[in-house]
Amino acid sequence: MKIAQRITMIFRSKANATIDRYEDPQQTMDYSYQKQLAALHDVRRGIADVATSRQRLEIQANELFGAMEKLHSQAATALSLNREDLARAALTRRAALGEQLAEIKTARDGLYDQETRLTVGLGQLQTRVESFRTRAETIKASYSAAEAQSRIGESLSGLSSEMTAVNDAMTRAEDHARTMTARSAALDELLSTGVLADPGKPYRDPITHQLDQLSAENQVEEELAKLRAARAVDDGSGN
Numbered sequence: 492m493k494i495a496q497r498i499t500m501i502f503r504s505k506a507n508a509t510i511d512r513y514e515d516p517q518q519t520m521d522y523s524y525q526k527q528l529a530a531l532h533d534v535r536r537g538i539a540d541v542a543t544s545r546q547r548l549e550i551q552a553n554e555l556f557g558a559m560e561k562l563h564s565q566a567a568t569a570l571s572l573n574r575e576d577l578a579r580a581a582l583t584r585r586a587a588l589g590e591q592l593a594e595i596k597t598a599r600d601g602l603y604d605q606e607t608r609l610t611v612g613l614g615q616l617q618t619r620v621e622s623f624r625t626r627a628e629t630i631k632a633s634y635s636a637a638e639a640q641s642r643i644g645e646s647l648s649g650l651s652s653e654m655t656a657v658n659d660a661m662t663r664a665e666d667h668a669r670t671m672t673a674r675s676a677a678l679d680e681l682l683s684t685g686v687l688a689d690p691g692k693p694y695r696d697p698i699t700h701q702l703d704q705l706s707a708e709n710q711v712e713e714e715l716a717k718l719r720a721a722r723a724v725d726d727g728s729g730n
Contacts, residue, residue: 520627545602
């Protein structure tokens with residue numbers, strides 16, 4: 492493919508993409524339907540004009556026919572009065588009017604045929620326009636439904652993304668809370684064992700703490716032994 496053809500194709504594709512982005516199919520169909528209605532109006536007006544012209548010719552034909560009948564009567568009257576010259580003149584004028592009448596009838600019949608063709612064409616055009624309107628309404632309904640579904644899908648997609656972010660934040664918060672709880676428990680344990688000193692008390696190392704605790708336990712045991720011995724002596728004296 493030549494470079495010029497490729498460039499032309501690129502520009503056409505971009506132009507089509509731009510048109511597709513800004514074109515509203517519903518507006519396009521409404522505009523086309525209005526144009527078709529205007530065409531129907533023009534055809535009806537044309538039929539009315541042809542019918543009017545045909546009626547004029549019909550009136551002229553009737554007038555000529557009446558004039559011819561009058562001339563025929565006048566020629567008969569003149570001949571009865573032995574005025575053959577006047578009868579001939581009347582019949583001559585009648586023949587001329589007959590030629591005009593024939594021309595008018597030919598034109599009238601032509602207009603009638605044209606009116607008939609236009610009427611048939613109007614019916615066909617009316618059928619196509621109604622078929623287009625029905626199809627356009629169906630397409631518009633489908634387009635509106637698809638557009639609404641697309642908007643709903645976009646909303647749900649945005650909500651899904653937002654909920655994913657919220658869930659991630661909640662997961663991080665839960666992890667942080669568990670970490671803080673574990674850290675607090677560990678600190679309490681270290682404080683209770685003396686590994687960490689209580690800021691409100693003087694520092695005592697763990698070994699000293701354990702030795703003091705052991706001494707306190709031994710002292711308790713010694714005191715308990717003394718009490719037992721004293722009780723035993725009391726019991727022997729009483730016997």
